[in-house]
Amino acid sequence: xxxAELPAGLxxxxxxxxxxxxxxxxxxxxxxxxxxxxxxxxxxxxxAAHVAVxxxxxxxxLVRADKLSLAFGYIFVIAAFLNALxxxxxxxxxxxxxxxxxxxxxxxxxxxxxxxxxFVFWELTAVASAxxxxxxxSKRAYGAGLRYLVIQLASGMLLAAGAVLRxxxxxSLAFDLVGxxxxxGALLLLAFGIKCAFPLLxxxxxxxxxxxxxxGTVVLSAFTTKLGIYALARGFAGTEMLIWIxxxxxxxxxxxxxxxxxxxxxxxxxxxxxxGFMVVGIGLGTDLGVNGAVAHAFADILFKALLFMSMGAVLxxxxxxxxxxxxxxxxxxxWTAGFCIVGAASISAFPLFSGFVTKSMIMFSxxxxxxxxxxxxxxxxxxxxxxxxxxxxPFFAFFAHDAGIRCKEAPGHMLAAMALxxxxxxxxxxxxxxxxxxxxxxxxxxPYTASHVLSQLQLLVFSALAFSVLMRTGxxxxxxxxxxxxxxxxYRRVGARxxxxxxxxxxxxxxxxxxxxxxxxRRAGGWLQAVHGADGVLARxxxxxxxxxxxxxxxxxxxxVVYL
Amino acid sequence: xxxxxxxxWLDDPRNVTTVYRGLWAFGIALLLLDFVxxxxxxxxxxxxxxxxxxxxxxxxxxxxxxxxxxxxGVMRPEDYYxxx
Numbered sequence: 001x002x003x004a005e006l007p008a009g010l011x012x013x014x015x016x017x018x019x020x021x022x023x024x025x026x027x028x029x030x031x032x033x034x035x036x037x038x039x040x041x042x043x044x045x046x047x048a049a050h051v052a053v054x055x056x057x058x059x060x061x062l063v064r065a066d067k068l069s070l071a072f073g074y075i076f077v078i079a080a081f082l083n084a085l086x087x088x089x090x091x092x093x094x095x096x097x098x099x100x101x102x103x104x105x106x107x108x109x110x111x112x113x114x115x116x117x118x119f120v121f122w123e124l125t126a127v128a129s130a131x132x133x134x135x136x137x138s139k140r141a142y143g144a145g146l147r148y149l150v151i152q153l154a155s156g157m158l159l160a161a162g163a164v165l166r167x168x169x170x171x172s173l174a175f176d177l178v179g180x181x182x183x184x185g186a187l188l189l190l191a192f193g194i195k196c197a198f199p200l201l202x203x204x205x206x207x208x209x210x211x212x213x214x215x216g217t218v219v220l221s222a223f224t225t226k227l228g229i230y231a232l233a234r235g236f237a238g239t240e241m242l243i244w245i246x247x248x249x250x251x252x253x254x255x256x257x258x259x260x261x262x263x264x265x266x267x268x269x270x271x272x273x274x275x276g277f278m279v280v281g282i283g284l285g286t287d288l289g290v291n292g293a294v295a296h297a298f299a300d301i302l303f304k305a306l307l308f309m310s311m312g313a314v315l316x317x318x319x320x321x322x323x324x325x326x327x328x329x330x331x332x333x334x335w336t337a338g339f340c341i342v343g344a345a346s347i348s349a350f351p352l353f354s355g356f357v358t359k360s361m362i363m364f365s366x367x368x369x370x371x372x373x374x375x376x377x378x379x380x381x382x383x384x385x386x387x388x389x390x391x392x393x394p395f396f397a398f399f400a401h402d403a404g405i406r407c408k409e410a411p412g413h414m415l416a417a418m419a420l421x422x423x424x425x426x427x428x429x430x431x432x433x434x435x436x437x438x439x440x441x442x443x444x445x446x447p448y449t450a451s452h453v454l455s456q457l458q459l460l461v462f463s464a465l466a467f468s469v470l471m472r473t474g475x476x477x478x479x480x481x482x483x484x485x486x487x488x489x490x491y492r493r494v495g496a497r498x499x500x501x502x503x504x505x506x507x508x509x510x511x512x513x514x515x516x517x518x519x520x521x522r523r524a525g526g527w528l529q530a531v532h533g534a535d536g537v538l539a540r541x542x543x544x545x546x547x548x549x550x551x552x553x554x555x556x557x558x559x560x561v562v563y564l
Numbered sequence: 565x566x567x568x569x570x571x572x573w574l575d576d577p578r579n580v581t582t583v584y585r586g587l588w589a590f591g592i593a594l595l596l597l598d599f600v601x602x603x604x605x606x607x608x609x610x611x612x613x614x615x616x617x618x619x620x621x622x623x624x625x626x627x628x629x630x631x632x633x634x635x636x637g638v639m640r641p642e643d644y645y646x647x648x
Contacts, residue, residue, distance in 0.1 A: 383619070399574070463621065467624060477628065477635060482640060493645070
């Protein structure tokens with residue numbers, strides 16, 4: 001095994017673990033250098049590389065390089081670099097080291113060739129990312145991080161159980177196409193579904209991501225959900241059920257996004273919505289669908305990071321990302337506003353921006369396969385994502401009414417990270433062939449036709465017109481300080497109440513049982529005193545004859561037992 | 565107060581109206597292009613004149629109205645989960 005063949009993820013994990021030990025001045029440089037080294041490792045990785053080790057009597061495939069794992073490997077390492085650059089000023093605390101371990105675990109997980117290796121790194125992403133949430137330091141972040149960790153670890157346990165069943169079914173731990181035909185398949189789909197934020201399994205995302213720090217949320221947005229998408233693409237391509245699950249995912253979060261006040265939570269809902277498109281592409285299972293899912297994951301990591309970075313910069317400078325408190329910030333932070341708009345144009349799939357060349361592959365494939373209703377919902381969600389992420393985010397933060405906040409522009413390293421992400425978004429949108437070359441299956445798709453460009457522009461411009469009309473007529477719901485109940489209500493309120501009730505009941509039972517027990521002990525003590533005490537029946541001196549009689553009776557008893 | 569308090573172009577409501585009207589003009593121009601550009605319809609019905617424009621507009625209005633209804637059901641005070 002050469003250095004180049006060592007899992008690139010381990011380089012990032014090692015750098016993350018070493019970061020707290022090196023002098024403070026070197027930490028930023030170390031964390032910035034690690035993704036560069038890992039990227040070089042990936043480039044040097046021989047085609048179809050396999051690295052296996054023997055452990056616990058099974059063969060563990062630490063590295064299985066193919067186009068699918070490489071595509072995710074590249075983008076995860078790029079995201080790790082962007083995060084390190086964006087978080088350059090954060091030198092203390094566990095956040096940045098944990099972020100690098102988290103990125104490394106995600107990279108190692110996509111190169112894992114077997115389910116056991118996948119499980120190990122799957123759990124490492126869960127723990128490291130929970131540390132990133134907690135590093136924000138507030139009580140809310142602590143609670144959200146705890147809920148997040150419980151759900152992520154549950155996903156890991158389902159994965160472990162699925163892996164064991166799979167081993168029993170097939171005699172192999174290899175992670176390839178699984179499919180939904182067996183109990184193992186169902187468990188694995190559920191494990192991956194939690195990470196992909198399937199409907200009703202989704203709330204950890206909207207709950208925890210917006211509670212992390214300005215830099216932490218950017219880190220979180222890249223890895224966990226896209227690792228889920230990778231696993232789904234590897235194990236469940238062509239599983240038809242995913243088409244309607246994904247369709248549902250594209251649609252329902254956007255209603256919440258429209259009424260949410262915390263702009264980073266709005267973005268968390270739009271993460272959910274974009275994941276839906278990828279899940280549909282995987283469910284279609286066609287070359288175009290799977291390619292579209294991978295390409296869209298790649299593009300999404302960049303534009304979502306860019307949007308979260310712009311909101312992080314706003315949070316850093318103004319101390320809030322509430323729509324109610326912001327407005328008119330383009331005057332103070334023009335560069336951040338510009339980069340935010342590039343991210344917004346990319347997620348909205350404007351021509352020349354990344355979403356245009358990736359999302360359309362999935363939609364075109366859905367139409368080709370005859371999923372007309374699903375296609376209509378996806379088109380609705382496309383208009384909706386422009387509405388809430390493309391317009392609402394930049395509009396309420398940087399334009400709308402001037403909230404009177406005057407602050408400094410974002411720090412230079414944050415602007416540099418945003419500029420790099422923006423460049424990549426435009427680069428992908430302008431030269432899609434470069435991204436298409438990385439996709440796992442053969443690409444036969446031309447995004448730039450006059451018809452496609454015109455359709456998309458019409459859809460977007462009239463969505464923007466709808467927003468303008470609603471704003472100018474006052475129909476658009478104003479931003480309000482509020483919490484919107486989502487599925488997490490079932491465990492944060494109903495579940496918490498049930499648990500509190502159960503605890504009260506248990507306490508009452510304990511008290512009652514304790515009183516009973518104490519009375520019982522007292523009574524037993526009295527009986528012992530009576531029997532064994534100084535005058536008790538067992539403390540008296542017995543006659544020899546009496547003893548002989550008892551021994552004879554006991555022997556007779558033995559005989560009876562033996563012969564019966 | 566300070567130098568940042570200068571008037572920006574968008575501070576004038578008339579300019580915002582100009583942008584708004586420009587957007588309408590752009591949208592209508594895009595609709596008219598339907599007569600020029602040859603369509604490769606993706607589904608059965610999207611070749612109809614103005615399909616994408618109308619769908620985008622109606623979808624967004626419906627989305628916002630539905631979200632307003634949703635707010636009646638799910639909106640709670642900001643400290644809803646804090647009071648224990």
